[in-house]
Amino acid sequence: MSLLERFLKYVKINTMSAEGKDLTPSTPEQFNLAKVLEAELTELGLLDIKLNDNCILTAYLPSNMNSNLHIGFLAHMDTIPGFSGKDVNPQVINNYNGKDILLKGITIKTKEFPFLHKLQGKTLITTDGTTVLGADDKAGVAEIMEMLSYFISHPEVKHHHIHVAFTPDEEIGGGIDSFNVKDFGCDYAYTVDGGIFNEIAYSNFNASSAVVKIKGLDIHPGSAKGHMLNASLIAMEYQNLLPTFANPMYTEGTEGFIHLCAIHGEVGEATLEYIIREHDLKKLHLLEQQMLNAKDFLNKKYTKDTCMVEIKASYYNMYNIIKKDKRSIKKAEKAIKDLGFAVITSPIRGGTDGAKLTQMGLNTPNLGTGGYNCHGPYELACLEEMQNVVNILINIAK
């Protein structure tokens, strides 16, 4: 099976995850891909192949040289819940002409996506315009499988101990929570999950979430004078007390934000749901403090129980841990440079499974996949870049 065949096979399997489920995996469909991969790993002859009830699939390829180094590679199997990943009908464009790409009902325009120019002459895989492609993260899955297949068919190429894991529910968070880092037994690992093929990402947001509850006093509007407290209006006031430019609409790079995700309001009560993000943990706590200050102000202005804020930590910037042991970064940098490519590092404006794994004790930076425009019908992948990633993974494991 070629890399392209592998990729096309995996993207056609529906593995959409679903929000609001208390189960992992959030959808049983994710097992469909896990079982296909389990069979392929068995056929390749890997050891310790395990698919657990949470749809975490792991396998092991022992080193064929004198090595004590155990390296892990992970990719997630699910696609986003918000846009269809069912009946994916991938389109293969050979020798791409560098022009706008017309699909069913949409056009991928070079004007909107100028990176397309540099993909001229390459092989692209796009959606048909009606679904996601699922290159996020089946490109990563295919690349890891292709690396394993390479080492199996080239026993003369020496490599370290290789451990692989395919995991569920990355897109909704939480798929990795039950991952057993100790059983995985690696010195360090990589998620292969999106970004330019020569990118290593190891700095992500520190993240927390906040739920703000406003209690109003609901009285018939005809006799409200001097008595009514309209929770919806106070909720708007709360938002206006927060720093205007600490908003995802106005921030980039490592800059943080407070993002209002949802608001539900009536006269009697209102709820605001926020996420808070900052690369610098001290600055994250300052943003959280501003949210508490806004609450205190409203409780002084109205009555003392008007506003309640509950803040929960979600995940942390992996760099705080990785900076103490940069072996994973150095290995990946060398693997990329040895192929003649420049190394790109950029801050992740989000979290990754790797952030959680790093927190659990397994340093796990992220590598690119050669997939672009994830999470929508404009998603595409470049086959040559995917092959570059395979070569990078091989180099890392060697």
Ligand SMILES: [Zn+2]
């Ligand atoms: Zn992903």
